[in-house]
Amino acid sequence: MILKKIKEPAIAIRSAAPTMIDVATRAGVSTMTVSRALRDGASIAEATRTRIMKAVEDLGYVLDQSAGSLSSKRTGFVAALIPSINNSNFADTARGLSDSLAGSGLQLLLGYTDYSVEKEERLIESMLRRRPEAIVVTGGSHTPRGRKLLAQAGIPVIETWDLPKSPIRHVVGFSNAEASAKLVRYLHGKGYRKIAFIGGTTNRDTRGADRRAGYEHAVAALGLKDSRVISFGTPPISMKQGGEAIARLIEQWPEVEAAICVSDLSAFGALVECQRRKWAVPKRIAIAGFGDFEISSCSYPSITTVGVHCYDIGNSAGELLLRAIEGERAGRSVPAETIITEYAVIPREST
């Protein structure tokens, strides 16, 4: 009889993962003391802490944060939505964000929208179900419902990589149109007059669309008569598509002197296509990209581009969001902030 009494709980306890109660029992303290020992900053007698840690180690216990966040009302999540995980620009932003969060105990919940606002809306909702303490999105274009969800979420919202006309709250970005226009003016200053733009076929990539708009605006402002736009491939366009696009460009407008590509990847594809066809770059045609990917500085000839501080966008967003979270928790009202990140035309050998 006594034997049975001892045996049963022993078996029952080992079948499932240990909980804080198991640790507390083993260390001879209450769960609250265990909870305190596992977070830093709480006042615990050193001997007790050691005893608890021993029990934790013995049982292989790992704290359950979902349970903790339910009672503490802090999930420790920050949600971030980027268009693509395969684009080194956005990956850099994610890294910047992740790095700025390190040490704060916040964990990044990453989602990728595949450049679709509909997918973004679904992601916003599924992220919000996890009760993140802040959310970072890319760009200022959202579905009406997505926008509403963000606005009503009751957490800091940061839109990045763009300067939306009517931002939801905080912004960390720059004007893609203005950056693109700056590149046009740079080419104009170098003497090029017949300047073309290569981009994707749809406006799915809103930043790409903004760059095109900036190009058209700048070309008109400079009094260059015609704009020459090649739209080819579903955004984001690849290296290969950049190559095909430049072939079409030269076929359609043989007089063209320079091409601005929507991204460095397509610019590199265009450059290589020119090399294969023995069109000298920049003599026969100059090529410029956007984004300052590693490849633009490494190719031969190296590619003129617009340097964007991708990592900093993420990093600044992270710092802004930490400030906002802390402010809101302290009951202060946090004013909407817009951080404009820098960019610059980087002249290289291809123009």
Place this chain on the structure above:
Amino acid sequence: MILKKIKEPAIAIRSAAPTMIDVATRAGVSTMTVSRALRDGASIAEATRTRIMKAVEDLGYVLDQSAGSLSSKRTGFVAALIPSINNSNFADTARGLSDSLAGSGLQLLLGYTDYSVEKEERLIESMLRRRPEAIVVTGGSHTPRGRKLLAQAGIPVIETWDLPKSPIRHVVGFSNAEASAKLVRYLHGKGYRKIAFIGGTTNRDTRGADRRAGYEHAVAALGLKDSRVISFGTPPISMKQGGEAIARLIEQWPEVEAAICVSDLSAFGALVECQRRKWAVPKRIAIAGFGDFEISSCSYPSITTVGVHCYDIGNSAGELLLRAIEGERAGRSVPAETIITEYAVIPREST
């Protein structure tokens, strides 16, 4: 008196985000019914469901999954650790994983280890705190404690991108050493005899180290007297470092005929450096990479490489993990599985 009673809760309730109780009250049902309405597959009268959805809409209610997972014991998380978020190979794997999870209701918790097993250990622990239903890691090298945490977690564990000697449980990958050896044999078959290897300085990138080992083994097996290894830069080495490395290689062993680079990025950097120095590729020196990044097919000349099915590694890992989760929940014992993914030498212009 009565007025006060009515007012107070009204004020109190509106201050915070609405909970399921608010929705239930508004729709005139119990929270259980709301809970059922918000998940599919439950038997609910259509009229009731409509009424509940209306209340959800009116209140802007979003389900709290952390609370739900506490009681249902299912968090809906899958953790995945990759070395770098900026490497398109691993990003592809993450995408494959994410895609295979879509529709299952599972969400990816991504972490990057920066090629460090120590950082991996910390990440494993912080991921485990979120009680993921499965965990995917890159490679078979872990700290002893990391290994123990994984083994004791009580969830399916999948090691990827490698074929570990003693796997923890499931594996989806291939032998990097064998793949690298295959590339050596391919070059040997093309008549190259003085073959070099370019990689990083440390073994932090264990797959890179395996590739070097495979190279050395194959060179010895073919009876080629000397191995020529250039170690340069902290892994993962960049395009620029690939360029510097090949310059050193030619300086040190001018007789060298072919170079295998640890990745396509460094191979591209090496290629461009050769072009700048007017060393013909492949005539003066042949160059091969690893990974079949987009750049290797797009560069001019295009780069011979080993094609690895990165996306499939992630995708297969996802499918395997879904099976394992389902099996464990059904009480079945799930046998350890090893899925070997394909790879192939892709001959191109650079060799």
Place this chain on the structure above:
DNA sequence: TGCTGGTATGTTAGCGATAACAAAAAAAGT
């Protein structure tokens, strides 16, 4: 009319942790 078998909804009791307060123990001061 009463019984069966299904569908639709409600009730109760946690899930595993932490906040907020309470109490006990130890240290310090007089």
Place this chain on the structure above:
DNA sequence: ACTTTTTTTGTTATCGCTAACATACCAGCA
């Protein structure tokens, strides 16, 4: 020795949801 203060630990009551079981309801049929 006896307060007073500080440090350490414990108690109780949730957090917001869902599992498991209980019950009400309805149609169909003998």
